[in-house]
Amino acid sequence: MVGVNSTIEIAGLKLRNPVMLAAGVLGVTGFSLKRVAEAGAGAIVTKSIGIKPRDGYPNPTITETNCGLLNAMGLPNPGVEDFECELKIAKEGGVSVIASIFGASKEEFAYVGSVMEEAGADAIELNVSCPHTEVVALGQSPDLTSDVVETVKKGVDIPVFVKLTPNVTDIVLVAKSAERAGADAITCINTLRAMAVDVETGKPILANKVGGLSGPAIKPVAVRCVFEISKEVNIPVIGCGGITYWQDAVEFLLAGASAIQIGTAIAFRGLSVFKEITDGIQEYLSKKGYRNLKEIVGLSHKF
Amino acid sequence: MPFNRSNHSKFLNPPILHDKLRIVKIKEIKSETPTIKSFTFVDEKCTETSPGQYVMVWIPGIDEIPMSLLRELNKNLMIAVKSIGGASAALHELKKGDVLGIRGPYGHGFTSITGNIMIVGGGIGIAPLVPLTKNLANPPTKITFILGATTHEELLFLDKIRMELSKNDGRIIVATEDGSFGFKGLATDPIEQLLKKQKFDMIFTCGPEKMMKKMFQLAEQYKTPIQASLERIMRCSIGLCGSCMIGKFRVCKDGPVFSSEQLREVKNEFGTFKRDFSGIKVKI
Numbered sequence: 025m026v027g028v029n030s031t032i033e034i035a036g037l038k039l040r041n042p043v044m045l046a047a048g049v050l051g052v053t054g055f056s057l058k059r060v061a062e063a064g065a066g067a068i069v070t071k072s073i074g075i076k077p078r079d080g081y082p083n084p085t086i087t088e089t090n091c092g093l094l095n096a097m098g099l100p101n102p103g104v105e106d107f108e109c110e111l112k113i114a115k116e117g118g119v120s121v122i123a124s125i126f127g128a129s130k131e132e133f134a135y136v137g138s139v140m141e142e143a144g145a146d147a148i149e150l151n152v153s154c155p156h157t158e159v160v161a162l163g164q165s166p167d168l169t170s171d172v173v174e175t176v177k178k179g180v181d182i183p184v185f186v187k188l189t190p191n192v193t194d195i196v197l198v199a200k201s202a203e204r205a206g207a208d209a210i211t212c213i214n215t216l217r218a219m220a221v222d223v224e225t226g227k228p229i230l231a232n233k234v235g236g237l238s239g240p241a242i243k244p245v246a247v248r249c250v251f252e253i254s255k256e257v258n259i260p261v262i263g264c265g266g267i268t269y270w271q272d273a274v275e276f277l278l279a280g281a282s283a284i285q286i287g288t289a290i291a292f293r294g295l296s297v298f299k300e301i302t303d304g305i306q307e308y309l310s311k312k313g314y315r316n317l318k319e320i321v322g323l324s325h326k327f
Numbered sequence: 328m329p330f331n332r333s334n335h336s337k338f339l340n341p342p343i344l345h346d347k348l349r350i351v352k353i354k355e356i357k358s359e360t361p362t363i364k365s366f367t368f369v370d371e372k373c374t375e376t377s378p379g380q381y382v383m384v385w386i387p388g389i390d391e392i393p394m395s396l397l398r399e400l401n402k403n404l405m406i407a408v409k410s411i412g413g414a415s416a417a418l419h420e421l422k423k424g425d426v427l428g429i430r431g432p433y434g435h436g437f438t439s440i441t442g443n444i445m446i447v448g449g450g451i452g453i454a455p456l457v458p459l460t461k462n463l464a465n466p467p468t469k470i471t472f473i474l475g476a477t478t479h480e481e482l483l484f485l486d487k488i489r490m491e492l493s494k495n496d497g498r499i500i501v502a503t504e505d506g507s508f509g510f511k512g513l514a515t516d517p518i519e520q521l522l523k524k525q526k527f528d529m530i531f532t533c534g535p536e537k538m539m540k541k542m543f544q545l546a547e548q549y550k551t552p553i554q555a556s557l558e559r560i561m562r563c564s565i566g567l568c569g570s571c572m573i574g575k576f577r578v579c580k581d582g583p584v585f586s587s588e589q590l591r592e593v594k595n596e597f598g599t600f601k602r603d604f605s606g607i608k609v610k611i
Contacts, residue, residue: 050569050577052606059575071569071606079604083391083414084383086563088346088430097568102606224350224426225387291565 028309030302030317032066034260034283035183035208037120037146041066041302042317043273046264046287047124047149047187048072052101054113061117064299068114069285070107072124072151073140075132077103082231087220092239092266093288094220096156096232099126104136108143120146122185126159130175138179147182153189153214155236163189163214166201173205183208185262188253190245191217199253211262211285212249216242239288240266247279254280254322268292270304277305280322346565348385348428354403356423360481363409363451364419365397370429373404378459379436379533379556379584382406383564385428386421390414393561393579395455395533396432407454407483433564434583437554441468442528445521445551447542449475449514449534453483455556456533460491470497471521475514475534479507515541522549529554536611540598543590556584559601570606573597 032042044067050056051071061068080100087094101107104125114121123140125148127133137148152163152172162168169186176184186202188195190213199210215236220229228234246265254261263281267273268289276284289297305317314320355367373382376396384406385391392414394406410419421427437459444463448456453474464470470492476482482501492499500517501509510517515538521527522545532542533556546553559571559578566580574593576582581589590597600608 049567052569053572053602055575056569056572056577077605077607080562083562084385084428085391086565086568087348090347093567095563095568097562100570100605102602106607222348222350222387222428225428227387229348229385229428231390288567291563291567294566 027315028306029315030306030309032283032317034262035147035185037067037183039066039120039283042277042283042305043298043301044122044262044283044285045069045298046285047151048097049287049290051124052110054110054116057110057114057121058117060295060298061114061119063295064302065119065286066283066302067120067122068117069122069149070111070114070124071101072099072126072154073101073104073107073136074099074126075104075136077101077106084230087229089220089237089241091241092237093291094218094230094235094237095215096230096235098232099154099157099159104139108139111140111143111145115144122147122149124149124151124187126151126154128158130172133172134175134179137176137184141180141182145182147185147208148176148180149185149187149211150176151187151214153187155189155191155215155217156232156234160189160191163198164192166198169198170201170205173202173207177206185209185211187211187214187264188249189214190242190249195249196252196256199257203257203259207259209260209262210253210257211264212253213242213246213265216245238266240268242266243272247275250276250281251279251324255325267301268297270301270308273301273305274308274320277317277320278322278324280325282321346430348430350426351429353421353423353425353427356421359407359483362481363407363483365405365407366418366421366427367399367403367405368427368429369402370404373429373432374398374402376404376432377436378462379455380432380434381583382429382431382433383561384418385430386414386417387426387428389417391428393564397454397458407451409451431564434579435581437531437556437584439463440529443525444468444470445518445527445530446470446472447474447514447518447530447532447534447538448472449538450477450481451483452534452556453488456531457484457487457491459531460488464491464494464497466495468495470495471500472497473500473502473514473518475502475504475538477504479503482508514538515545518542518545522551527551532556536598536601543587543597546587552587553590554584554586555590557582557597560604570602572602
């Protein structure tokens with residue numbers, strides 16, 4: 025693919041390709057993140073990390089549905105102090121490491137963000153959108169979201185991304201509010217609030233009863249969110265939700281995403297999915313006669 | 328133009344794992360030792376399970392835990408559960424006719440080999456070694472099975488192992504920590520002598536991690552390949568959540584059985600530390 029440039033810059037971060045690892049997947053340990061980087065990811069996002077250790081919910085924390093995966097992990101994480109050494113190992117992967125963080129208050133977010141910056145994170149991604157924990161209340165409110173963004177921005181010099189929940193009436197309102205508060209990029213979407221009940225026992229399968237739906241089922245929702253948001257904001261949008269094949273990735277780029285994130289597809293297709301999707305995008309660009317990835321970002325907006 | 332499926336590339340087929348939860352009825356419960364019960368059930372999808380693979384077992388409304396599978400006669404499957412509190416204690420309370428949720432089978436099991444084989448099992452870790460023995464116990468393969476437990480009563484599946492090994496004149500060595508059966512000591516104690524005397528083509532092991540680490544060190548010292556079945560906290564079991572990492576490996580997907588090459592890559596973690604539910608390192 026001589027002459028095709030599939031690098032991209034997001035809020036000052038130079039990505040060798042637009043295929044990132046999504047938060048929450050293989051992101052608890054440094055060696056696991058490093059392996060994903062070595063598998064070809066353009067950037068890696070850590071598991072969401074909070075101020076103190078948290079065990080998460082009991083099992084079952086995941087169950088398969090006909091059209092995707094349902095999970096409620098409950099934000100298990102070792103706490104930011106313990107995570108610093110993991111982040112340093114993750115950096116050995118040679119790509120940008122984006123620290124996903126959450127907190128019970130804007131002050132907690134700001135504290136965790138500043139520790140992550142010190143530990144070497146290249147950017148912060150605010151998780152205000154986990155659909156089955158307390159943080160979702162933040163992401164469902166444009167005002168609370170902008171509060172968190174503003175507070176974190178004051179404490180760090182690295183770029184701050186905000187990951188949004190689709191479980192709102194108007195996701196564009198939240199995105200615009202985040203942009204006004206100084207967010208450097210929008211990641212969308214987090215999982216959709218969902219549930220499964222076992223018909224034999226009549227019991228909810230997930231220990232937390234309610235979880236978040238990911239995978240192919242939510243892709244059209246995510247594409248719509250990317251399309252709507254990217255038309256209305258001037259910061260980059262990172263698409264996430266059900267991307268499994270390179271065609272899905274291209275669809276997100278055309279809808280307005282500057283980069284994309286992969287999570288659930290690793291269960292379907294293994295870690296080679298990063299390289300396969302990157303190669304697929306390059307081949308597409310080359311076949312269509314584009315020289316640069318940026319040329320197709322948001323191309324569907326003109327229709 | 329009519330919709331024609333064959334015109335679609337293979338890339339557009341919907342990606343599905345086919346790992347949906349199945350509800351199975353417990354056909355039989357047996358007390359194997361004072362602390363270990365076995366549960367028998369039928370699950371079509373697990374009939375082709377290879378030794379060392381595992382299933383996630385849902386105790387409805389309580390918890391979900393990974394368990395090794397034993398294949399029994401008439402398509403029956405068996406799990407052996409040691410009661411250590413929490414989910415395993417809840418499982419021990421169940422009665423014949425109660426239901427469990429099953430998903431899987433998952434993971435990378437043991438790779439079979441012929442030749443002079445050593446199998447080393449400790450405590451509940453003996454369970455996955457029984458179907459392995461069944462697979463391997465055909466001439467000309469020669470098996471030396473070393474099994475250990477705390478006491479005579481806690482020795483698991485000695486009869487099953489005897490029966491499998493009777494087919495090919497295998498050798499069984501038993502160790503108990505209190506000396507109530509076999510010789511007094513750990514399963515690993517007699518092994519160095521054996522390794523000094525004869526060349527083994529493969530060692531298979533499952534049991535307490537300290538025991539497996541010792542086996543790995545002996546295997547390295549005597550230049551013998553080893554396969555060890557590891558355990559970590561598992562949640563998704565499909566290689567996504569990263570709860571079960573050892574070094575760069577996912578125990579749920581890349582394991583649970585690891586080769587000498589893989590164990591060398593994680594030798595700083597193996598037998599030294601694991602992670603708790605939050606991901607913090609805890610000493611083994």
